[in-house]
Amino acid sequence: MTYTRHNNVEEQREARLKADQITTTCTELNFTLDPIDWEEYGMRAPVKVNGIEIAPLLDLSQRGSDSILRCVQMKLLERVALDTARVQPGLKAIMWSPVEVVQPQTFLSLWIITLETDERVPVIESISNGQRVYEHYQFNRNDAQQLAGLFGPMSKGEYNPGETITIQERERQHTGEIIYIIPPGKAPANRKYATRGFHTSPGAASTSEVAARYIVDCNDGFPHIVNQSQVTR
DSSP states (O other): OOOOOOEEEEEEEEEHHHHHHHHHHHHHHTTOOOOOOHHHHHOEEEEEEEEEEEEHHHHHHSOHHHHHHHHHHHHHHHHHHHHHHHTTTOEEEEEEEHHHHHHHSSSEEEEEEEEOOOOOOEEEEEEEETEEEEEEEETTOOOOOEEEEEEOOOOOOSSTTTTTEEEETTTEEEEEEEEEEOOOOOOOOOOOOOSSOOOOOOOOOOOOOOOOOOEEEESSBBBBBEEEGEOOO
């Protein structure tokens, strides 16, 4: 679109106002934005955190606080996962899954970021010096204390640790070894999700009790957490 001088002045005025508003919102959300160059790019100015582009100013200016938080989270979680996996340039994340863990923890939240390669990278979100910080989570499948700290004491199920099982997650099947059994929790809500985006983990709450939840190592990064109903031989 071609702007007249008058329209350019109006756009810059609006861009400055929106940049100030988004900067304030992000400060309240514990993010510090890089300076937004609204003078040069107007409403097309890229909004960045630590050099990582989040979205154009025009996009973010139409979002509420919760949506801005999710947008920033997705980009920063993805960046840590890509840097950790050291994948080739151009690859992206396809799924952001929060993991239900025992509280309290030293971090705010634990996420599994699934990349286009199907690698599952655990990333934690923490607050440090008033800022949200994202880091690769060092998970050790052989550390029983770490597993108990995340998921509570070992429980019992129809299958036992060490057994190899096949699990069904959405449209895909995976085969792996049971490394832990989580105490009975809540079954996942019966919902469908887009391929790309935030996904509720299989341990998330709903109204139906389940017999057991299994942590299954399928050699694709962080293990899968599945309900009894998702398990087959």
